[in-house]
Amino acid sequence: MQESNLIVRRIKDGTVIDHIEGGRGLKVLEALGIDGKDGNVITIALNVPSGKFSKKDIIKVENKFLQDFDTNKLAVISPKATINIIKDYKLVEKRRVFLPNKIEKIFRCSNPDCITNSNEDIESTMDVIDKTGLILRCKYCTRILDVNQLKYC
Amino acid sequence: MNEFYQKDIISVKDLEKPQFEKIFAATDRIIQMDPNERRELGRGKTLGYLFFEPSTRTTLSFQAAMALIGGTSIGISDVSLSSTKKGESLADTLRMMSIYSDILALRHSLDGSSRFAAEISSKPVINAGSGTEEHPTQAIQDLYTIKKEKNKIDGLKIGIIGDLKYGRTVYSLLYALANYDVDIRLISPESLKIRSDSIYEIQKKLSLKESTNLEEYIDELDVIYVTRIQKERFPDEEEYQKVRGSYKIGLDVIQKMKENAIIMHPLPRIDEISTDVDNTPQAKYFKQAEYGKFTRAALLGLILNQNGF
Ligand SMILES: [Zn+2]
Numbered sequence: 001m002q003e004s005n006l007i008v009r010r011i012k013d014g015t016v017i018d019h020i021e022g023g024r025g026l027k028v029l030e031a032l033g034i035d036g037k038d039g040n041v042i043t044i045a046l047n048v049p050s051g052k053f054s055k056k057d058i059i060k061v062e063n064k065f066l067q068d069f070d071t072n073k074l075a076v077i078s079p080k081a082t083i084n085i086i087k088d089y090k091l092v093e094k095r096r097v098f099l100p101n102k103i104e105k106i107f108r109c110s111n112p113d114c115i116t117n118s119n120e121d122i123e124s125t126m127d128v129i130d131k132t133g134l135i136l137r138c139k140y141c142t143r144i145l146d147v148n149q150l151k152y153c
Numbered sequence: 154m155n156e157f158y159q160k161d162i163i164s165v166k167d168l169e170k171p172q173f174e175k176i177f178a179a180t181d182r183i184i185q186m187d188p189n190e191r192r193e194l195g196r197g198k199t200l201g202y203l204f205f206e207p208s209t210r211t212t213l214s215f216q217a218a219m220a221l222i223g224g225t226s227i228g229i230s231d232v233s234l235s236s237t238k239k240g241e242s243l244a245d246t247l248r249m250m251s252i253y254s255d256i257l258a259l260r261h262s263l264d265g266s267s268r269f270a271a272e273i274s275s276k277p278v279i280n281a282g283s284g285t286e287e288h289p290t291q292a293i294q295d296l297y298t299i300k301k302e303k304n305k306i307d308g309l310k311i312g313i314i315g316d317l318k319y320g321r322t323v324y325s326l327l328y329a330l331a332n333y334d335v336d337i338r339l340i341s342p343e344s345l346k347i348r349s350d351s352i353y354e355i356q357k358k359l360s361l362k363e364s365t366n367l368e369e370y371i372d373e374l375d376v377i378y379v380t381r382i383q384k385e386r387f388p389d390e391e392e393y394q395k396v397r398g399s400y401k402i403g404l405d406v407i408q409k410m411k412e413n414a415i416i417m418h419p420l421p422r423i424d425e426i427s428t429d430v431d432n433t434p435q436a437k438y439f440k441q442a443e444y445g446k447f448t449r450a451a452l453l454g455l456i457l458n459q460n461g462f
Contacts, residue, residue: 111264113262113263113264113284113285114263114264114265114284115243115263115264115265115266115268115269116265118243118263119242120242120243120244120269121242121244122269138265139265139268140264140265140266140268140269141264141265141284142164142166142264142265142286142287143264143350143351144350144353144354
């Protein structure tokens with residue numbers, strides 16, 4: 001058994017988000033709105049050695065199964081993360097996060113004069129214009145946005 | 154088949170060279186058309202304009218264009234008369250206006266307002282200026298002016314002078330010009346330089362150099378596009394006066410220009426171009442305003458007529 005698997009306890013039912021880029025774990029929690037208020041056990045491991053040179057973060061959320069919509073959010077923050085769905089101690093589904101062409105309702109546009117930041121009834125929508133460089137553009141004001149500086153909706 | 158039929162005109166970024174060329178060709182036809190035939194293009198149609206930011210010139214240009222093709226205009230050109238002051242959302246105002254009209258023209262200070270409007274409105278929307286960077290019909294008008302007055306766009310050296318940071322026409326013009334093979338010189342005071350992140354997508358496509366000194370390139374430019382430098386942009390009066398003086402186009406500057414160069418300005422001008430320049434052969438800014446009426450008429454005609462004209 002790998003060292004990383006020993007750090008956090010096995011879970012019966014829930015989701016294990018593995019291979020989160022080291023240091024991004026807390027951002028992932030924020031993006032997914034996981035705050036522990038529902039009472040479920042959440043285990044977080046930061047800076048777990050992964051391979052020879054790198055570190056990763058791991059999050060285990062018990063009794064919660066992440067949907068595709070959540071997965072999309074993850075892709076922006078940590079594109080290499082994997083989602084493992086556990087049921088009755090068994091891995092029933094393993095999927096990679098997928099960076100969509102469009103990101104909706106996750107980030108607030110950083111342009112204060114953007115219509116999406118007004119009182120109008122409108123959802124933030126961003127087009128992914130460069131998947132490798134992770135460059136987003138607001139669909140409405142067309143500003144190029146720096147993912148690392150974006151705030152969540 | 155006319156690709157503009159019932160389409161929105163939101164951003165120059167949505168248009169490419171073939172589209173620009175089609176609009177230019179339609180404008181040529183509008184100008185040559187028999188007035189009676191021209192009035193058929195908009196007969197029985199109503200343009201609804203919503204100007205949340207006053208702009209007399211753009212309002213007039215749209216009204217004149219609609220009248221030219223035989224249509225009618227209704228609208229709000231002053232936000233103080235608008236129901237949004239009473240708390241009505243932009244969305245509801247748009248819904249109302251799309252009931253009363255066949256096509257909408259929107260001017261709004263927020264970025265992205267036109268794209269939002271197009272989603273809300275059941276009628277096609279033309280962006281008549283939104284936020285800080287979008288003014289597609291101005292860009293179309295500007296390119297058409299260059300094409301008519303210089304007989305081409307490719308191969309020209311174009312200088313854009315003045316407030317490049319806050320001038321919404323500048324960004325739209327640059328995006329439009331990125332479809333052509335042109336050499337751009339951006340001339341502005343240090344504090345009013347172009348926002349480079351705003352031209353991110355076209356930076357690689359454009360051959361572009363910046364300078365704070367008008368003298369540096371004046372003798373090699375084919376087109377000199379002058380924009381207003383507004384007093385409000387400067388922290389103090391002294392700085393403003395200094396900058397204003399060094400970018401002013403007078404007869405002395407004309408002397409240094411290529412003989413067949415042209416001077417453009419989106420108007421209104423304050424004193425960036427002295428009035429004695431108006432009668433020189435290089436001055437094309439009033440011609441540019443006239444072309445604006447025709448390009449808008451062409452656009453309205455294309456959007457309203459399935460089979461074009
Ligand atoms: Zn935006």
